[in-house]
Structures are given as C-alpha cells and as structure tokens.
Amino acid sequence: MHSSWYLAALLVVPLLGALGALLAARTRDGAYRVAVGASIVELALTLVVAFLYDPHVAGAHTLDFATRHVLAAPFGLAYDVGLDGISLLLVVLTSLVLCLALLGARDRRREPAFVAWLLVLTACTMGSFLAQDGLEFFVFFELTLVPSYFIVAEWGGAERARAALKFFVYTFTGSAALLVGLIYLAVAHQNQVGGPLTFAFGALAATTLSHGTAVWLFVAFAVAFAVKSPIWPLHTWSPLAYAEAPTGGSIELSALLAKLGSYGLLRVAVGLVPLALVDVRPVVLTLAVVGILYGSLVACATPDLKRLVAYSSLAQMGFITLGVMSGSAIATEGALLLMFNHGVITAGFFLLIGFVERRRASYQIRDLAGLQGPAPVLAALFTVVMMASIGLPGLSGFVSEYLILIGTFTTHAWWAAFATLGVLASAAYLLWAFQRVFHGRAQGPNEHLEDARRAERWVMVPVVVLVVALGVFPQPVLNRIAPSVHQLVAHEIAAVRP
C-alpha cells in the first residue's frame, strides 16, 4: 500500500494554487501563471499516482493509498480517502480538464478570482472522487456547487443569472434526497452493528436492508445523481447552464461535474444498495435509452453549437448510465472508460467552439459557414474530436461505446438494441453540423477567419493524443480498472441473486 499523503497532496495543491493566485493578483498575469503552475503540478502528481496505483493491495479490496481519520465522532464525519480502479480514471480526468480549461479557455475578466474558483472546484471534485466515506463524499459533492455557481453566475453569458440559479436549485434539491438517504443508511447500519456512527462505504455496503427500503434508498440516491449527470428527464437545467457558462465553466461542468453524477450512481447507488437493482434496473435503463434518443433528436434540431454539444452530452451520459446499470463487468468498464473519453472529447469540443467564439463572437450555426477554407487546422481538429464522439473505430469513443453495447447486450439485449440507434443518430447530427459550419463557401466575416494559433494547437495536442491512444490501445488502462470493477459487479450480483 502506498502512502495516503499522495492523495492529501492532490487535495491540497489546487487549494494552495487558489491561494497563491489570489495573493499574486496584483502582478500582471501573476494569478494566471500561478494557477497554470499549480495545475501542471497537479497533473504530474495524478499521473504519478495513476502509475503507482496497485490494484492488488493485500486485504484492502483493490483500494490503494487508503487512510481513515475520524474528524467529528458525533457526526460520523471522517477523512477517509483511497484510490481504486473506479476512481482512477476520473482522478486523472479531473486534473487534465483543469489544465485544458486554464490553458485553452483563458478568461481575462477578473482573472484571479476566475482561476481561483477553477482550482477550488478541482479540489472539491478531486475530493469527491477520492472519498471512501459517504458523508465526506456528500460534503465534497455538494461543495462543488459553490465554485461552479459563481463561475456561471459571474462569467457567464447574457442569461447567466437564471442559468446559475436553476443549476444550483436543481442540484441542491437532488442532494437533499441524497443526504437523507445517506443518513438513513448510516443509522440503519449503526442500529444493526452498534458502535459509533460511520459512513464508510465499505461498512455501509454490508448493511442488511429490506427490499422496499433498498428501493427507496436507491431512488433517493439516484435522483441526486440523475440531476447531476444529467439523466433524462431531470436534465432540463443542463443545456441552459452549459450554454450560458463561460468556456472554462462549460468544460468543467460537462466534462467533469457530469461525471460526478455517473460516478455517484455507480459508487453510491449501485455500490451501497445493489439489492434495489432487481426493481429499478429496467426503469433506469429505459430512462438512459430515452435520454440517448431524446438527446440525439434535440441535438439535430438545435441552432446553437454549444447547445448541440450539451444535448450530445445528454446522449453520451445515457450511454454511461446504460453501462453503469447494466450489471455486466464489461459494460461497466466501458462506462468508466467512456466517462474519461467523453470528458476529453467534450473538453475538446468546448475548446474548439470557444476558439470559434473568440473570432466570431457567436455560437449560432447560421452565422458560420465554410470555415474549412480559411481555417483548415481548426477544421481538422474538429473532425478528429467529432469522429471520436461519433465512435469511429480506432478512436477512443468507439472502444468505450462498443464495450458498453456488447456488455449490455449480454444482460439486457433490447435496451442495447435501441441504444445502438443513438450511435447512428450521433453521426447524423454531428456530421450535419460539421457540414453547415465548415463546408460550403465562407462569406463576410467568415472569409478571413484566423486559423488556430500556436497556443491553441498545443492545447489540443493532449486531446488528440488521448483520443487516438485510447482508441488504439486501451488495454493497459482497462487492466488497471478491471479488478475493482469485477469486485463491484460481483458484489452487485451476489446481492441481486435470490
């Protein structure tokens, strides 16, 4: 087992970076430089942790770097962190997305505050992925709301006030159910086992529950995560928030915070009350499929590039939910991989749209046409990201969607069959949008559009590299996450078996 100080450092570095950025606010570009420095340190650190991670720690259930300290005994509050295969990719994604948002979507309006909020958001998200304790998870999960609220409310577009409020109230309402459910479960556990109140995932998962209680708890958890993910029909906050947020905020919201929802669904809902799956699985799977089809259809019709990506995210999150709920180890691995891939791809999309917006000050598809002529590199980058999102074999999106679909097919064939339609639909709306934006003849201001600058090209390099690398050779990554996934699915199957 490795030292837990690595994980503590992962939590502290962004916070120190935020503090440093605020202290360096006076000097020109000081805050930005400090923030970029902190994010690079953070990224390096996560890569080290990801390479060091050892799934075969004796007696610790694939948890590495684990530690537990009780902070407030009456409340059962504990600092309990650990890393396993389920969190591994998401931890890497967290610091990667931060780097991309800082380097590719620089926002010079009141920059020190902006980068400080981004860093704080990273620390909170990191905390949620590392937490191995329900209450600690909830605190971090809920805390992500505050920085993201301020990012949308202060740096967003024209309707930012409404978007931020809607986002906050939706998520906060969902979290209410989550908190009540978690406390209920912990109290039930304490009543069975005795001893002090604890929220440790490992302990709570062993609670014996009646079937009805398990279903109620699952619903309470799932509501919170369905809002966050978002899962249809609780998604209505998301297109507005994604579209109104500044580019950096959209990246964080869709590439990262959305994953908090699907991660929670897997770790908390499926992980803690698997008994409920007998009843709720068909329902959630259906919602996921509806989300895939609905998101794809609306994406076809939307006239705004940012909203298009928002609805395409809804469809992709449907795939992830499908994999998480399928009860198949392969599909669950695929879902975890898709969480990472979708994060990278969406970050790429929003970065590229941000680049276009910098030049044309518009997200409307009808304002743009024939950009391929003046900006070939931009068009090429867009093509790569788009093809990965459609699921072209050889790129990362394909591997993950394929794993999800074959895994789900073995357990729930009909749902997989309908979900496959979503792959076709994504090709339709993305290619159509691409045609309208990049093909044809550029006229007016589009004619002299500047191509991607050097800095913008460099930011896209990691995106393209990851898209290709994980598309061609995902096995090493899968090997690292597989033991944890198998253990979780085994726990799930054991609970469901009559």
Add this chain to the structure above:
Amino acid sequence: MSLTIPSIHYLALLPVLTIFGAAVVLTVLSALARRPLRPAASLAVVLAACVAVLVEGFVQWSYVADHGATTTVAHAVVLDGFAVVGTVAVALALALSALVVYDWGERARVFGAEVPVLALASSAGALLMVQANDLIVVFLGLETLSLGLYVLAGVDRHRTGSSEAALKYFLLGSFASAIFIYGVALVYGATGSTNLSSIAYFLGTNVVLRPGLLYAGGALLLVGFGFKVAAVPFHQWSPDVYQGSPTPVTGMMASIVKVGAFLALVRVLVSALGTQLDTWRPILYALVIATCVVGAVLGLAQRDVKRLLAYSSINQAGFMLLGVWTGSAAGAAGTLFYVLTYAPVVVATFAVVTLVGGVGDTRHAIDGYRGLARRQPWLGGALVVLLLSQLGAPLTVGFYAKYAVLSATLRSGGGALALVALLSAAIAAAFYLRWVMVLVAEETEDGAERVAVPRATGLAILVGVAVAVVFGVWPGPVAAWAQHATLLFLP
C-alpha cells in the same frame, strides 16, 4: 407561620445575577453621571459582563462535569450542561449585538444607556429561560426577555416604522404571554405542580384518565412558545417587526430569543412532558412542515432584505423545531448545536445589514446591495459566507447544524419529515442565492457609495464569519460539547 427560605446555590444563578447586575450598574451610572454616559463606557460594561458570564460558564461547566446536574432555589432553577451551553450562546450573542449597537447608536443618534440596559435585561431573561426548571420561571424569563425587546423595537424615535413595530410586537406578544400563562395554569391544574421535574414525575407515575386539561394546557404552552420563536402559524408578527425594528435589535431578536425560547421548549416538552411524546409529536410534525415550507416559500417573494431574513429565520426555526420533534437526546443536542451556531451567524448578518442600511435604517431594498462584493470584497464576501452558512452549504457551520437535526430526525424514524425540511432548504436556497447574485453583480448602482465599516461592527461580523467557517471545517469539538451537554441534562 414560619417562612422557609430555600437554599440557594449561587454558582447556578451567577450568570443571571451578573447580567442583571451590569444592567443595574449602568442605570445607576447614567443617573449619577453629570453628562450623558459615553457609548464606549456602556459598551465596556456590557462586554465585561459578557466576559464574566463566559468565565462563569466555564466554572459552571467544570462543576457540572464533576458533580452532575443540580437544582436550586426549591428546584426552580437548574444547573446542567444544557443550561451552560445556552448561557454561553446568549452571552456570545449579547456581546456581538452590543458591538453592533455601539456603532449604530452613534450613527442613528440614539444616545444614553437605555439600549445597553434593555439589552442586558432581555438577555438576563433569556438566561433565566435556559435555566428554568419551573413553568413560572420560564414565564418570568419570557416576560423579562420580551419586555426589554418591546421597548428596544421602538427605540428609534426618528422613524415611525420603529414605533409601529414596537406596538405590534407588544400587542401580539402580550396576547401570547397571556395564552402561555393560561397554559401554565391548566397544566398546574392537571398535574398539581408547575415544577418541570414534578410534572414529569407525576405523569410518569400516574395515569391521567381525563387528559383534556393537560392537553389544553400543553397546547396553550405550545402556542406561547410558537409565537416567541415565530413558528408558522404564529409567525405573522415577525416580518413586520423585523422590518420595523432598528436593525441591531432585529439581530438580537433573531438570536437571543431563539436561544432562550428553544432551550426552554426542549425542557418543557422533552423533559416535563416527555411521557406525552405521542400526543405532542404529531402537532410538532405539522408545525415543522408548515414552518419550514411557509418560511421558504414566502421568502421567495421578498424584496426587502430584513423581511427576507425574517422569513429565513422562520425557515431556520423549522429546523430547530425538527430537533425538538424527535423528543430524543440526539435531537435536543441537534437543536442546541443549531441555536448555538446560528446565533452568532445571524447577529453578524444583521450587522452587515445595519451597515448597508445606513443612517435612518432605510436602504434595505435588495437592489441596494448591487455589486457590493465587487466594491468591497471583504464586507460583501463576509455576507456571502454568512448567507451560505444559513443556506447550509458544506464547510460552513450551517451544514452541520442542519445535518445534526436531520440525523436525529432520521434516527427517530422521521424520514419523510427530514426530506420535506431539506427540500424547503432547497427552496430557501433560491432567495439566499438571489441575494448573493445581486452582491456579485457587475452593474454598480449610480452613486453607490462605499459602506463604512466601523471597527466594533467589523469585529462582530468577523466573529460571525469565523464561527461559520472555523466550525464549518472543524465541527467536532462543538458537536461533542453539545452532545455532552445534553447528556448532562436533568432527568
């Protein structure tokens, strides 16, 4: 006929005596002094009294920890952990309020020792309530607390709104007191005693065959308490009175009254009427839902921050009631933790409102706060933190306060109730956040001037923010203290 003088354990009475003593000293000083007393002098007396009470609280705590809970003055006053924590909460809220009043008095031209003396007297009433072990003593404390506040509400003679608030508070408050004392009489009739321990003993050893009298009395007591803590449907006075009263006084109302009334309510319901749990819990169930939901929903419609905070404090009262509803030690500890941490936060919030309200207490429209956090990051940021704490965001103490009562509620099997309360908090989040949104908004109002932050008020705000953040990060010690205190609870 011989008169028996009950034995008096002076340590138990010391905080009340100190605060009353300070009030008397100030009155005498201001009468004897040739010139009007300087505000700094009265502030010094109040702060000295508060510090003394905090020290006495420390001594009391170690006494209770060693010897357990005791009663004195013929069992009418109790010294236990619960009372000590309540005493500390009242002293803290009084000290912070005094700091705010000091600056406010200079600006609003309210001189003289009346305000500090009345504030001291009211706080002494609250102290009496948290220690009361007899319904008569509860009533005495309630009246002392209220009488001072009736006058304080109308102390700003330059504004008619203040007098209106005072009259309204007084009229409705005296009705509530009358109802309360009638309830005391009926309970006495039913159980043969006004002493809480004796009531509990009587109800524990006898079967009340015709409980109508007892129930009627209990219901009337509940109405009286409901009025004082502004629980729905007894809340109608509170938005008007909060709006009309001078803002620092509103801060006192929201903090000291809540501490005193809630701790007394816990004693009366949980310890004296604990055997009647099944009777009063359904009533409180309805009260909690009504209070939480009405506070949150009506808060959404407010454009005046003082009215908004009034509804906010109604919503918070719902959560405090939730702890009482459980009827358990965990719930009592939750309520105790809630009032202990809410008091400094709400006083600090009203301190910011006092400053922004300006001379004459007029600028309370929510739009007056536009861009405050941009112009004055420290003041605006402090208000944002205080609002987030009342909203219940994690890493602020408000989160753990809500968590404490919710976990107690779930322990007592109130899953649905906890969910309703928490959903009301989500509704309430909308109005807190709308305010936050205005604070961080870009468009600065034309001619909006900087809000001066005097030193004393700044200190009060700082303490409130520190409570919100420090105990939000590290709630362990306070939570353990509240829990320990409740275990040192008489019967």
